[in-house]
Amino acid sequence: MKHETRSTEHKTRNSDAARNTCSKTMLHASCFMSNSRRGGKGFTTIELLITVAILATVAVVTADIFASHYLLFGSLSTTLETERSGFLAIENIRGATLGARRILGAATINGVPYSSGTSTLILELPAVDISGNLLPALYDTVVLYRDPTDQTKLWTETAVAVGSARQTTKRLLSDFVQDLIFLYNNNTVSSATQVDVSLIVSRATRATTPETPLSLTIDLRNP
Amino acid sequence: MFHASGSMFHSRRHGASGFTLIELLIAISILASMFVVIAASLKISRIAQQSAHQALAYGIASSLLEATAGLPFTELQNRATGTPLGIFPPHGTWEVKTDPNARSASNTLALTGTSTAISGISGALRIPTNAFGDFTAEAALKVPTTAPSGWSAGIVFRTLDFEHFYRYSLKSDKLLLERVQGATTTELWSQPASLATSTWYRPKVAASGANFTLYLNDTQYASVSDATYASGILAIASGGGTLLSADDVIVSSPSSLSWNFDTTNPGALPAGWRRPWIQDLPKATAALTIADWNGLSGIKKITAQVQWKEESGIKTIEITTLRSRY
Numbered sequence: 001m002k003h004e005t006r007s008t009e010h011k012t013r014n015s016d017a018a019r020n021t022c023s024k025t026m027l028h029a030s031c032f033m034s035n036s037r038r039g040g041k042g043f044t045t046i047e048l049l050i051t052v053a054i055l056a057t058v059a060v061v062t063a064d065i066f067a068s069h070y071l072l073f074g075s076l077s078t079t080l081e082t083e084r085s086g087f088l089a090i091e092n093i094r095g096a097t098l099g100a101r102r103i104l105g106a107a108t109i110n111g112v113p114y115s116s117g118t119s120t121l122i123l124e125l126p127a128v129d130i131s132g133n134l135l136p137a138l139y140d141t142v143v144l145y146r147d148p149t150d151q152t153k154l155w156t157e158t159a160v161a162v163g164s165a166r167q168t169t170k171r172l173l174s175d176f177v178q179d180l181i182f183l184y185n186n187n188t189v190s191s192a193t194q195v196d197v198s199l200i201v202s203r204a205t206r207a208t209t210p211e212t213p214l215s216l217t218i219d220l221r222n223p
Numbered sequence: 224m225f226h227a228s229g230s231m232f233h234s235r236r237h238g239a240s241g242f243t244l245i246e247l248l249i250a251i252s253i254l255a256s257m258f259v260v261i262a263a264s265l266k267i268s269r270i271a272q273q274s275a276h277q278a279l280a281y282g283i284a285s286s287l288l289e290a291t292a293g294l295p296f297t298e299l300q301n302r303a304t305g306t307p308l309g310i311f312p313p314h315g316t317w318e319v320k321t322d323p324n325a326r327s328a329s330n331t332l333a334l335t336g337t338s339t340a341i342s343g344i345s346g347a348l349r350i351p352t353n354a355f356g357d358f359t360a361e362a363a364l365k366v367p368t369t370a371p372s373g374w375s376a377g378i379v380f381r382t383l384d385f386e387h388f389y390r391y392s393l394k395s396d397k398l399l400l401e402r403v404q405g406a407t408t409t410e411l412w413s414q415p416a417s418l419a420t421s422t423w424y425r426p427k428v429a430a431s432g433a434n435f436t437l438y439l440n441d442t443q444y445a446s447v448s449d450a451t452y453a454s455g456i457l458a459i460a461s462g463g464g465t466l467l468s469a470d471d472v473i474v475s476s477p478s479s480l481s482w483n484f485d486t487t488n489p490g491a492l493p494a495g496w497r498r499p500w501i502q503d504l505p506k507a508t509a510a511l512t513i514a515d516w517n518g519l520s521g522i523k524k525i526t527a528q529v530q531w532k533e534e535s536g537i538k539t540i541e542i543t544t545l546r547s548r549y
Contacts, residue, residue, distance in 0.1 A: 065253075072264035073264065076264065076268055086278070087278050179494050181351060183349075183352070185354045185456075186354055187354065187355050187478075192353070194289075196498070198495075198499055200497065200499065212275045212278070212279075213497070213503045215500060217285075217287075217289045219289045
């Protein structure tokens with residue numbers, strides 16, 4: 001009997017200790033054990049369901065945070081990339097036009113014929129050698145054009161005179177063109193002295209289609 | 224959270240209520256993470272938008288200056304008004320709208336917001352063609368019933384800028400051809416007429432050399448001569464602070480072009496009609512000023528300034544150049 005009494009006291013102490021641990025930390029694994037010990041049962045169905053529901057809620061909230069984060073930063077990086085492409089394109093047009101001698105109505109550049117118009121601008125630039133000296137009566141030709149087969153692309157292509165420091169190139173300035181128009185202050189384009197450029201670049205993200213409108217008026221310095 | 228939910232049951236069993244510290248900390252952490260993500264994203268978004276605004280503002284300021292580069296020095300008179308010179312940007316807010324009474328169903332090009340009148344122009348939008356000397360152009364125009372009594376609607380042509388153009392106008396009481404030259408507006412021809420609001424009218428101009436033939440609804444009304452401006456751009460314009468609808472814009476010579484705006488989404492502008500300008504910036508203004516440099520009338524200081532409003536305050540881009548007579 002004496003032995004049984006001690007044993008019962010020992011169990012009671014253990015049970016109290018476990019309960020104290022649970023009430024203090026709420027995190028001790030024995031909390032659940034102590035519940036079982038006390039009632040001699042596991043979790044009730046309702047406890048399990050609530051736990052699962054809370055876990056699911058937390059998972060959804062966390063996933064939503066990451067998804068929002070992913071979408072927002074994806075959208076922002078697309079916007080920035082589109083903007084950069086627009087800035088690059090407009091600066092290239094500005095740079096080419098400022099150095100131009102005149103607008104050409106038509107030209108064959110690297111074997112391809114082009115005509116200046118609302119979506120194509122051909123410029124003649126004085127050729128310079130590697131030391132920056134003008135090459136008399138020699139000219140480089142630059143064409144800026146919207147790709148007729150893929151209107152989202154804006155290309156520039158250069159054909160150079162012998163001895164010119166410029167290089168024969170074909171470069172993609174932007175592949176996000178939504179709208180581009182060259183308008184001239186003379187209907188005979190080769191006599192024009194001013195070009196108005198309107199460029200709108202945009203690219204769809206999952207959420208929106210942000211656009212960057214850019215505008216430029218260039219007066220030819222050496223018409 | 225798993226443990227926390229266990230503790231919740233535990234607390235309930237003991238009759239306790241509320242959250243434990245760890246539950247509170249986890250909840251705060253989740254909320255804080257969400258706020259940090261949202262705040263960071265908004266900040267980056269704002270920076271991206273501001274950089275786009277800056278690029279456009281720089282383009283506008285640079286265009287204002289560039290447009291003066293080709294003008295003769297004598298045209299560079301001192302000015303404080305800020306009116307652009309040598310360029311004719313969009314004036315007012317324009318967009319395609321669905322109109323059940325469109326002349327050709329179902330969309331029209333609409334001036335939905337006027338701007339401060341310059342040379343009597345409350346709203347104007349360039350027809351996207353090159354500058355023409357000889358041409359034939361027409362547009363169906365309608366002003367709303369709410370138009371102010373001094374309304375006018377018409378076509379401006381051989382336009383160099385807001386101070387140099389011809390204007391064929393329809394007004395409530397007359398048809399009118401004017402020449403605007405600086406601050407002077409000269410009436411070249413007029414004829415009394417009784418024109419109503421909310422009615423489509425179709426003015427047409429045929430220009431050949433110094434001769435202009437004017438029509439309304441296919442009826443010829445006048446033939447006028449003036450040789451002041453040989454070439455310039457075409458635009459649709461309103462005056463007297465009225466809003467305006469346009470439809471079936473046709474340039475039949477020297478090119479054959481037409482727009483009925485029916486394939487353009489409402490709220491947008493057709494390809495080519497949109498010239499990015501201050502209407503693409505929040506609450507923006509653009510101004511060109513010219514003054515003598517250091518009191519020397521032979522050297523002009525030309526300043527282009529664009530201002531717009533960001534959440535952080537008013538932003539300004541200002542570019543200045545000097546132009547010498549010599």
